Amino acid sequence: MxxxxxxxxxxxxxxxxxxxxxxxxxxxxFTANTARSSxxxxxxxxxxxxxxxxxxxxxxxxxxxxxxxxxxxLMRWARMKGQxxxxxxxxxHAGIATQNVVEKQLAAEGKTREDLGRxxxxxxxxxxxxxxxxxxxxxxxxxxxxxxxxxxxxxxxPELSGAVREAFVRLFEKGLIYRGHRVIHWCxxxxxxxxxxEAEPTETTGALYHISYVLQDDPSRIIxxxxxxxxxxxxxxxxxxxxxxxxxxDLIGKNVILPILNxxxxxxxxxxxxxxxxTGVVKITPAHxxxxxxxxxxxxxxxxxxxDEHGNLxxxxxxxxxxxxxxxxxxxxxxxxxxxxxxxxxGRLEKRETHLHNVRHCYRCDTVVEPRLSDQWFVRMQxxxxxxxxxxxxxxxxxxxxRWVGVYESWMTNIRDWNISRQIxxxxxxxxxxxxxxxxxxxxxxxxxxxxxCPQCGGDVRQDxxxxxxxxSSGLWPLSTLGWPDENAPDLKAFYPTDxxxxxxxxxxxxxxxxxxxxxxxxxETPFHTVYLxxxxxxxxxRKMSKSLGNGIDPMDVVNRxxxxxxxxxxxxxxxxxxxxxxxxxxxxxxxxxxxNFATKLWNIGRFLLKNVGDGEVxxxxxxxxxxxxxxxxxxxxxxxxxxxxxxxxxxxPEGKQWRNDELTxxxxxxxxxxxxxxxxxxxxxxxxxxxxKTRLLTPGDDQQVxxxxxxxxxxxxxxxxxxxVPFVSEALWARLPGxxxxxxxxxxxxxxxxxxxxxxxxxxxxxxxxxxxGALRTVRSKYNVxxxxxxxxxxxxSAGNRGVLTEESVLINRLTKATIAFxxxxxxxxASNMVLSGGTELIVPLEGLIDVRKxxxxxxxxxxxxxKQLTALEGRLSNPGFVERAPAAIIDAERAKLGEWSTRRxxxxxxxxxxxxxx
RNA sequence: GGUCGCGUAGCUCAGCUGGUUAGAGCGCUGCUUUCACACAGCAGAGGUCCACGGUUCGAAUCCGUGCGCGACCA
Numbered sequence: 001m002x003x004x005x006x007x008x009x010x011x012x013x014x015x016x017x018x019x020x021x022x023x024x025x026x027x028x029x030f031t032a033n034t035a036r037s038s039x040x041x042x043x044x045x046x047x048x049x050x051x052x053x054x055x056x057x058x059x060x061x062x063x064x065x066x067x068x069x070x071x072x073x074l075m076r077w078a079r080m081k082g083q084x085x086x087x088x089x090x091x092x093h094a095g096i097a098t099q100n101v102v103e104k105q106l107a108a109e110g111k112t113r114e115d116l117g118r119x120x121x122x123x124x125x126x127x128x129x130x131x132x133x134x135x136x137x138x139x140x141x142x143x144x145x146x147x148x149x150x151x152x153x154x155x156x157x158p159e160l161s162g163a164v165r166e167a168f169v170r171l172f173e174k175g176l177i178y179r180g181h182r183v184i185h186w187c188x189x190x191x192x193x194x195x196x197x198e199a200e201p202t203e204t205t206g207a208l209y210h211i212s213y214v215l216q217d218d219p220s221r222i223i224x225x226x227x228x229x230x231x232x233x234x235x236x237x238x239x240x241x242x243x244x245x246x247x248x249x250d251l252i253g254k255n256v257i258l259p260i261l262n263x264x265x266x267x268x269x270x271x272x273x274x275x276x277x278x279t280g281v282v283k284i285t286p287a288h289x290x291x292x293x294x295x296x297x298x299x300x301x302x303x304x305x306x307x308d309e310h311g312n313l314x315x316x317x318x319x320x321x322x323x324x325x326x327x328x329x330x331x332x333x334x335x336x337x338x339x340x341x342x343x344x345x346x347g348r349l350e351k352r353e354t355h356l357h358n359v360r361h362c363y364r365c366d367t368v369v370e371p372r373l374s375d376q377w378f379v380r381m382q383x384x385x386x387x388x389x390x391x392x393x394x395x396x397x398x399x400x401x402x403r404w405v406g407v408y409e410s411w412m413t414n415i416r417d418w419n420i421s422r423q424i425x426x427x428x429x430x431x432x433x434x435x436x437x438x439x440x441x442x443x444x445x446x447x448x449x450x451x452x453x454c455p456q457c458g459g460d461v462r463q464d465x466x467x468x469x470x471x472x473s474s475g476l477w478p479l480s481t482l483g484w485p486d487e488n489a490p491d492l493k494a495f496y497p498t499d500x501x502x503x504x505x506x507x508x509x510x511x512x513x514x515x516x517x518x519x520x521x522x523x524x525e526t527p528f529h530t531v532y533l534x535x536x537x538x539x540x541x542x543r544k545m546s547k548s549l550g551n552g553i554d555p556m557d558v559v560n561r562x563x564x565x566x567x568x569x570x571x572x573x574x575x576x577x578x579x580x581x582x583x584x585x586x587x588x589x590x591x592x593x594x595x596x597n598f599a600t601k602l603w604n605i606g607r608f609l610l611k612n613v614g615d616g617e618v619x620x621x622x623x624x625x626x627x628x629x630x631x632x633x634x635x636x637x638x639x640x641x642x643x644x645x646x647x648x649x650x651x652x653x654p655e656g657k658q659w660r661n662d663e664l665t666x667x668x669x670x671x672x673x674x675x676x677x678x679x680x681x682x683x684x685x686x687x688x689x690x691x692x693x694k695t696r697l698l699t700p701g702d703d704q705q706v707x708x709x710x711x712x713x714x715x716x717x718x719x720x721x722x723x724x725x726v727p728f729v730s731e732a733l734w735a736r737l738p739g740x741x742x743x744x745x746x747x748x749x750x751x752x753x754x755x756x757x758x759x760x761x762x763x764x765x766x767x768x769x770x771x772x773x774x775g776a777l778r779t780v781r782s783k784y785n786v787x788x789x790x791x792x793x794x795x796x797x798x799s800a801g802n803r804g805v806l807t808e809e810s811v812l813i814n815r816l817t818k819a820t821i822a823f824x825x826x827x828x829x830x831x832a833s834n835m836v837l838s839g840g841t842e843l844i845v846p847l848e849g850l851i852d853v854r855k856x857x858x859x860x861x862x863x864x865x866x867x868x869k870q871l872t873a874l875e876g877r878l879s880n881p882g883f884v885e886r887a888p889a890a891i892i893d894a895e896r897a898k899l900g901e902w903s904t905r906r907x908x909x910x911x912x913x914x915x916x917x918x919x920x
Numbered sequence: 921g922g923u924c925g926c927g928u929a930g931c932u933c934a935g936c937u938g939g940u941u942a943g944a945g946c947g948c949u950g951c952u953u954u955c956a957c958a959c960a961g962c963a964g965a966g967g968u969c970c971a972c973g974g975u976u977c978g979a980a981u982c983c984g985u986g987c988g989c990g991a992c993c994a
Contacts, residue, residue, distance in 0.1 A: 009957080201994085358994080403924060407992060410923065414993090505992080540931090542990080562959095573945075574932075578925095582932055589959095594945055597959045608956030662937090671934070675944065687961080775963090781951090782963035788952065870941055877939095882977030891939055891978095902941090 007611065007736070011603035013563030017728045021141060024731075029079075029747050030146045032086035037494035047083035047652060048498035049075060050478045050527075051147060052511070053155060055094035056129050057101055060139035062537040062545055062571075063504065065555035066581060068145050069568045070534055071502045073670055075146050076724040077649055078499075080751040086495055087146060088481045090153030091134055095427035095470040096190055096198075096364045102128055102426070118425050125426050129156075139556060143564045144727045146747065151491070153481040155473040156428070163480035164428045164473045165448050167522060172432070172446035176380045177420075179444070183286070183293040184419050186372035187362040188311030188332075192423040193376050194362060195469055196416060198510075199369045201358035208355035209340065210279075212348050213239065216255040216264045223248070223256065223267075224279045224350055228357060229288075230343065231313065231336040233258065234322050235306040236265060238284040240295060243269035245280050259348040260339065261322060270295050287317075287373040303373055307332055311370055332370065377421035377430060377466065385415045387520040388513060395659040397516060399531045401578035402665055404505060411509055418514075420469045427467030436460045475514035478527035485522070498528045499653055500668075505533040505578075529654055532668055535580035545585070553585045561588060562596040565726035570595035572725050573674040598678060599729050602722065605686045606733035609715055612697045613708050618738045621713035626702070629809070630692040631710045633767035634685065638714055639754040641680035645721055646754075648672035674725055681718045688771065689714070695815055712738055717752045766805045770813065772837050773806065777817040780833045780845045783859070784852070788818070795824045797842040819845075827912060834860060834912035840904045842912070857917035864909050871902050 024030065036042035049071050054064055071087060079085035102125045103113055113121045137152065153160060171177045185199035186192070209230045215221040225239055236258055241248040248267070255264035272295050273282045286296030286303040296303060304319035311332045315323050327335055343349040360369040389412040391397045392405060399405050421430060433451045435443040437459030445451065451461050476484070482496050483489025497519070501512060512531055519527035537545045537553070545552040558567045570592045575581045583591040619625070627635070650667010654660070689711075696707040716737055723730040723746050734746035777794060786792060796806065803823050806813065814820060824844075827834070832846040833856055877883050878895055 401925095404992095406924065410993075508992090570945095576934065577936095579933075590946070593959075597945090600959045601957065604957035604960085606956090611956075665936075669934095669936080672936090675934075679944085686956090690956085691961090778962060779964090785951065788954070866941080873941095877978075880977055883939095884977080886977050887939075895939085898941090 007607055009607070011563075011600060011729060011732075013565065013599070013728065014560070016732050017142070017144070017559075017564055020728050020731050021144065024146070024745065024747055025149070027743070027745065029745055030085075030087070030148050031150050032084055032148050032495070034490040034494035036084045038084075040490065040494045042084065042494075044082060044084035045652075046086065046495050046499075047075075047078035047081075048086045048088070048495045049500050049502065050088045050481055050498055051090060052501075052503045052507070053090045053092040053153070053474060053477065054136045055097050056091040056133040056154065056156075057094065057098055058091075058136045060136050060143075060555050062553045062555055062581075062583065064136065064140070065143055065558075065567060066534060066537055066571050066575070067502060067504065068140050068143055069571050070532070070575075070670060071500075072143075072145050072568075072727070073572060073673075073724040074500060074502070074668075076727060076747065077751070078652060079146070079747065080720065080723065080749060081652065082750065083652065084494075085146075086148055086151070088151050088153060089137060089140070089145070089147035089149060090477075090481060091137065091155070092470060092474055093129070093154065093156035093427065095422060095424055095467060096192065097470075098125060098129065099424050099426040100190070100364055113425065121425050142559055143555060143567060146727070151481070153477075155470070155477070155480075159483075160473065160476070160480045161428055163476050163484055164468065165431045166485040167472075167476055167518065168431050168468070169446045169448050170522070171379060176383065177446075178378055178380065179375060180378045180417070180419075181373070181375050182378070182419075183288065183290040183371050183373050184376055185360060185369045186309070186374070187365065187367055188309065188370055189365050189367040190362060190424065191309055193372075193374065193419055193421060194369060195419050195471070198363045198469075199360040200363045201360050203356060204359040206355050206357055206359065207352050208357075209343075209352050210350040211259060211283075211343060212350050213256040213259065215251065216257055221251075223251070223281050225281050225283045226279060227283055228355060229336070230339045231332055232285045232288045232306070233283060233339065234261065234313070234327075235285045235287050235304045235319065236283045237286060237296060237301045237304065238266050238268045238299065240268050240270040240273040240282050240284050241280060242271060242273040242275045245273070245275040247275075247280065259346055260324070260342050268295075268299050268301075270298065289371050293373065305373055307370060307372065309372070317373075376419045377432075377464075377468075378417040379420055381415045381417055381517075384517040384521055385412045388412060388516040391516060391520070391526050395654075395661070395664060396657060397526050397529060397531065398659050398664050400533065400665065400668055403578075404508060404531075404533055408508060408513065412513065418469075420472050421464075421466035422469055423465075424467055427470060428473060430464040430466045430468060432464040433461040434464070436462070471510050471514060474511055475518045476522075478515055478519065479522055496523065496527070497525050500530040500532055501528045502532045502534065504536060506536075508533065529657075529659070530668070533578055535575055535578055538580050538582050540582060540584045542582070545583075551585050553583055553588065553591070558588060558592055562592050563599055563728065565599040565729050566592050566595035568595065569598050569674065569726055572670050573598075573678070574671070576671050577669055598682070599726060601682055601686070602726065602729055603733070605681065605690070606715070606736070609690065609711060610733075610736055610738075612694075613712055613738060615738070616708075618712050619705050619709040620739075621709045625706050625709060627706065627710065627763075628696075628703070629763045629767040629770070629805075630689055630812075631706065632761045632763045634689040634710065634714055635755075636760055636764045637680060637684045637689075638717055638752075639757075641676055641684075641721060642717070642752045642754040644676040645673050648676060670725075677718070677721045677725065681722065685714060685718060691816065692812060695811065719746060720749055720752050723747065723749075769802060769838065769841075770805060770809050773821075773841070773843065774813055774816045776835045776837060776843050777813070777819045777845070780835070780843075780847075781817065783855075784833065784847060784850050786847070786850060790818070792817075792819045792845055792847070793822065794819050795822050795828055795844040795846070797824055797827055797844075799839065799841075802839070802841060827915070829915060832856075832916070834909070834916065836905045836908045836912075838901070840901075840908060842908055844912075853916065857913065860909060860913045860917065864906065864913055867902060867906050867909065871899070871906060874899055874902065 034040055036044045037046045038044060075085050075087045185194040187194055206228050208226050208228055210224050210226050212222045212224050239256060251267045252269045254267055256267060258265050272291060284292045284295050286293045286301055287305040302318055304322050305316040306313060306319050306323055308314045308316045313323050313327045313330050313335045362369055392408060399408055431447055433445045435454035437457050438454060454461050478498050482491040484492055515527050519525060539545055539551040543551055555567055573594055648669040651663060693707045696703050719730045719734045731746045806821055827842055827844050830846055831848060831853055832844045835843040
């Protein structure tokens with residue numbers, strides 16, 4: 001017997017979790033071995049997940065916790081399934097985000113990045129990251145993440161930076177990267193361009209200003225133009241109408257007068273103008289609107305720039321005479337007000353109405369983004385998108401939940417070129433050098449190595465000052481973390497392509513789509529066969545948890561209070577495929593009760609069980625044990641739980657390279673898995689089986705040995721099933737199982753297998769019958785408040801077979817219900833509680849003095865009524881010729897069987913009701 | 921505006937290819953501090969499956985419309 005302090009009543013997760021984690025690490029349980037991968041001649045199929053790299057300066061929030069928990073469940077499951085499991089962890093240098101953090105620090109010191117200069121600023125950021133970065137990886141360990149930390153990667157490491165250069169140069173050489181003069185999203189605070197995805201639309205109530213323009217030839221003719229950004233009118237070069245629009249046919253080719261500046265601009269015809277929107281006339285500002293830019297280019301219009309990089313008005317480029325002197329240098333939103341005043345004064349502001357529209361904000365600092373004409377690097381997406389789109393359409397990659405497939409397809413088919421240059425300092429610098437001597441286009445050289453002079457003429461070169469979008473490097477993540485571009489890298493050979501990519505739907509385009517595109521472009525193969533998009537953590541009002549709203553939950557708080565297992569179980573069990581998880585940040589006790597209760601319960605089950613099994617030798621489980629009904633029953637339930645778990649988790653990978661249609665949505669139902677495992681260990685193993693075998697466990701003899709053997713076996717299997725969800729407490733208990741071999745881990749134990757499917761032993765059904773009898777007896781006790789100490793005597797009318805079973809199990813029945821049973825041929829008269837069970841078994845409990853006849857009659861009557869209602873419906877169905885002719889035979893048989901069963905029960909109930917309640 | 925999703929017990933949600941007396945957790949009610957666990961056990965209450973219409977022998981499940989939410993893309 002274990003000493004009491006070795007098996008405390010309360011599970012001490014606070015000391016257990018870190019200790020267990022340390023043991024796993026010391027044993028190298030999470031370290032993958034290339035030689036064992038079947039792709040390199042080993043005997044294990046690889047199962048690989050690359051972790052979405054959190055920002056290097058990030059600290060763990062629930063979203064990360066959820067993401068990590070999902071991946072860890074899959075990793076641990078695959079590892080136990082005998083796969084060579086590799087979970088690659090790492091962080092992202094997060095260009096704009098990290099630069100902003102350091103800039104804030106500088107601001108606190110009264111400095112700007114310009115004060116330091118580029119080199120020093122980058123150095124300082126590097127030091128900052130080295131010192132404080134990667135905290136989140138440590139936090140992931142405390143939630144149990146079984147990642148291979150020996151392979152921890154970083155997007156800005158020398159190795160991964162090399163991959164970035166290689167990718168850039170290859171795309172450049174193929175002509176897929178080009179320098180473009182375009183209107184892009186510009187953040188006037190970060191002073192950088194942003195991709196379409198980084199400029200996030202936010203619904204905002206603004207104003208729609210209706211401005212009247214007069215015709216140059218005929219001042220009496222007025223047309224109205226609506227805009228939400230009147231300050232951009234200084235850069236207007238035309239107004240456009242739809243060529244089909246009958247209202248304005250006569251104006252096309254004529255000029256209107258641009259108010260304030262009082263210069264003539266042409267009326268042009270372009271499909272872009274939507275006749276149904278507003279007045280059907282749209283102003284064209286090519287330098288400050290992406291659509292207008294396209295219109296301008298189609299019509300050969302100039303592109304005056306009237307807003308500078310800081311968002312202030314000015315005659316920035318090709319705009320001489322376009323900004324009134326008193327507006328030069330004025331900030332854009334103040335300028336907007338002043339322009340509106342000028343319009344009012346000139347009588348040109350027709351009206352102003354409130355308007356709900358989307359305003360794009362910088363995803364890093366939330367400043368309103370300004371569309372701005374500038375030179376940027378772009379990736380031509382069309383040819384990259386084609387194989388990535390096909391891969392999803394043909395089932396080489398599946399996206400779960402399925403509804404995201406459509407979103408993915410529409411994005412990929414309407415894909416626009418990707419602006420990859422950022423005017424910041426923290427990131428991979430664009431590997432392009434400009435030669436001061438060579439002629440264009442030869443003066444632009446992309447290079448894998450730094451250039452000191454021009455390789456063509458030996459002349460002076462200077463490197464492009466832009467850095468690459470962070471997502472360019474993270475798009476290479478599955479490749480670069482495994483050693484690409486070295487095609488002979490063992491990790492690349494052993495582990496690429498990977499298996500599942502687990503992330504949030506928000507970054508489907510930012511990241512997932514680009515990884516798929518790069519996977520095909522650089523390796524000719526998809527980086528993973530499954531994209532699993534999980535939900536978002538929200539508060540009770542449905543708001544996304546975020547730092548800025550202050551409604552987040554710190555997973556470390558949860559770990560400290562209830563343990564990592566409680567956190568994981570709650571998240572996994574509470575999250576349907578792709579569904580959001582709702583938690584109350586103000587009530588952690590309630591939010592995490594599910595997981596906390598479960599972890600405690602599991603511990604207690606283990607404690608009771610192991611204490612009772614004791615230290616003596618346990619007969620090893622196998623054929624030949626003289627199993628009794630309870631044993632057969634729990635083994636049957638175990639098989640069911642294993643099968644259901646396997647079905648919920650699904651196949652590890654497609655059989656070939658493509659998912660079959662019927663497997664396209666199979667598996668990854670982690671909540672179903674959690675529920676199945678919970679039901680088995682709690683409701684079936686603990687509530688029923690343990691209660692049923694307590695006496696056997698305490699009574700020395702052969703049967704005790706059988707019970708111990710089955711119990712240990714079943715609990716061992718249960719711990720294996722549960723391990724992916726609650727790794728710590730399961731590992732702690734597993735180590736205490738009799739016969740545990742020091743140095744072996746549940747984390748690498750084999751996944752349970754159900755016994756071959758066979759006709760269930762009749763003893764399983766017999767056990768269920770006797771549990772039904774016990775349940776009925778308990779119901780009677782509870783209904784009539786029979787004191788726990790008082791024995792009751794019941795009469796039963798039942799088949800000979802059931803009599804035999806109940807006689808054999810009378811000790812168990814008595815232990816569970818404090819009842820003794822007498823068999824009778826017909827129900828005795830007198831005040832009694834009456835129940836009819838499956839198969840027409842009648843249970844009569846005479847309770848002279850205790851039973852309230854009126855109450856019993858009311859109960860019988862309501863049961864009878866309910867049953868009659870069901871029977872009417874059932875009879876209706878069976879007498880419907882349509883049903884009998886067209887429904888499948890199996891369904892009809894089942895309905896007929898039900899009819900027989902229910903009719904018997906109704907007849908018996910009615911008889912009892914009349915005997916007891918008939919008032920004469 | 922386009923595309924998509926959601927509306928099932930007081931709350932949060934399962935219910936996959938139509939056939940269940942519609943489920944779980946939390947909460948609630950009663951009994952029990954019985955020697956694993958009160959973060960528990962036993963027994964319960966609680967649902968016109970948003971509304972209307974349709975397909976079908978049969979609909980929470982499929983289709984349409986409406987109402988109410990939400991997401992993504994414009």
